[in-house]
Amino acid sequence: MECYFDNSATTSPLPEAVDAVTKALTENWGNPSSLHKVGDAANELLEASRRTLAGAFSCKPAEVYFTAGGTESNNIAVFGTVEALKRRGNRIITTAVEHPSVEEPMKRLEAEGFDVVRLPVDGAGRVSEEAIFGAVNDKTILVSLMLVNNEVGSIMPVEAAAKALKRAKAPGYVHVDAVQGFGKVPVGPKALGADLISVSSHKVHGPKGVGALYVKKGTRLVSPVLGGGQEEGIRSGTQGMPAIAGFAAAVEKGILDRDLSQSIAHVTALRDTVKEAALSVDFGAINSGDDALPYILNLSLEGIPSEVLRNYLSDRGVYVSTGSACSKGHRSTVLTQMGLEARRIDSAVRFSFSHTNTLEEAAYAAAALKEAAGTLRRG
């Protein structure tokens, strides 16, 4: 049996997404900026795709911009808003546990002299509302928070950011990195209080190489990507239509046509099966908080190094990751920030589920986990 439990790294493309990609490569391959019928057809596909994404955000189509993925969305959001507002303030708020595609831009801005405040997380990997209110002052130009942490699944109180900015009468914008939340929880800008939201296609059963950035109408943004002015100048470069069409198909079929709360219940059952197996081992521990999104379960079989457990499970067809797939070879920042002991961190693995996983798969993985505990522990 093969069980893919690394859905936070990437997901298997839906057949509908694959079809849409193929169609855009074979039948409708024009450049949407071309002003003839071939271009018109491509442009219609582009705008239809935009409407689909707008449906997922509950926003206007003109507020959706296609990008090359989550990383590019985050870079454009962070650099673009800071560039636009830099004359109005110097403070930028983020968390200590952001994805590198936010953290690395923050490091550069810090080096340029911006006052970057990284909010700490508690033992469950969550920043507090009070910390957000406390950090925002009237010179704050950006609050950039992840909606769901990619390693432990903690859900951040992002909706406090907009309130904090208003209370402080600050000029700033709210950016939410919703890459791990998209398709799992609603990501409407109104509920999140966000001016900008990043999402990625390949985390929601679409093709790789495409993402989207929601930008609220009227938001000032100076894009770091310069070129032909496509996507209203926010992301220049000919739109990657095959991937965009596949993304829209995945969103249509995999998100809009699905009951998210029903999926949460299903995924909770999967998560609990694995969780119980880990806890049945006397050196097993759960690193994700109790309130974490059930799609992500971070656990440790203390004493068994992460890599060893991952390889053992992989040999048995159970695919999980050690920390974040994006940062191999480092001790997890998130788990360190949560105050976990080195021993626990060094044996942490991440199960990340999809609504497409089955209970049989979870049971199989649970059995493999127990077997690993019985075989691998040394000392």
Next chain:
Amino acid sequence: MKEIILIKNGELALKGLNRGTFEDMLIRNLKHQLKGILECDISKSQSTIYVVPTEEDPDMDAAAEAVSKVFGIARFSRAVVAPKNMQQIVEVSGKYLKDQLAEVKTFKVEAKRADKNFPLKSPEISRELGGYLLKNNPHLKVDVHDPDICVTVEVREKYAYIHGTQAFGAGGMPVGTAGRAAILLSGGIDSPVAGYMMAKRGVNLVGIHFASPPYTSDRAEKKVHELAAEVAEYAGRIPLFVVPFTEIQEHIKDDCPEEYFTIIMRRCMMRVAEQIARKQNCGALITGESLGQVASQTMGALQCTDSVATLPVFRPVIGMDKTEIIELSRKIGTFETSIEPYEDCCTIFTPKHPRLRPTLEACVEAEQGLQDLDAMVERAADGAKLVVIDPVRY
């Protein structure tokens, strides 16, 4: 918690005996604008209109946004409904206002007691609720002179309504109360703004667009559909007539002196527009002309265009600077669409040196070259394609 929208209508209150008609029109427009967004009952009582949701899980954000675009509304507020006893008023308010209060530092409470049988007097209601909110939101301070938010409690006949600061409505008069007029939509920045401004004064809009394929593209026409849909968010449904204008433009180019091209084209547009407008029972034409902006918009040129129209021509942006027009187009949301770069019928065949101060006599003289002008105008007006444009719904 049941949330409703309370609407105070502005200028309407001044309309004396006509007030009832105006209010009925406003309610009709509200129903139209909320269709597909909110299932609700709309009723009026004492210069307040109540929008009360009848569905299970109403999207009040979307409803409030729709209401904010209906002309004839001065101010409105989203309010929570509470039973008429102080204990409940306090509890419901605390819960309902939590998010709004998190955004501010100072507040005050105002009470209006329409029902004089309510046991507490207005100042007592304010004091009680204010004390409770203060206790439960430690970051808050009271500021009676210049608060960030003013919490209002209205104790009315059946229920008490509690709301935060009122929002400004779109102002103006209900669409339909001032009759019907035809707006010439080119696809530029100015004409959607002109349409918006006349709709604000209660005018029902009919759209007219001139298309000249192959000189103009499908996308230029689509852009105008989009612009009309954006204006329709305020003005309601717009029937848009797309006029085949190629024949006329080619003839003007071939048969008239070059420096008169634009002015003669404008005169032809007016002639076609007037025919359509009359058939559509319009009482006026509307254009987005601004004095002196381009050669065809000088006083002399306007005299030349007006002389072919018998209907009055409204030019609401005539005295506005380009920057002011742009500011308004950004506010109403048409700017981004307007600046999409497609050729429209006003920008093709334009002469290098148009006549800046054409005289009417010279215009008429220059037009002599056009054979069968009346027949061409009629063909264009009759050949217009009707596209019904509904407001954009998200």
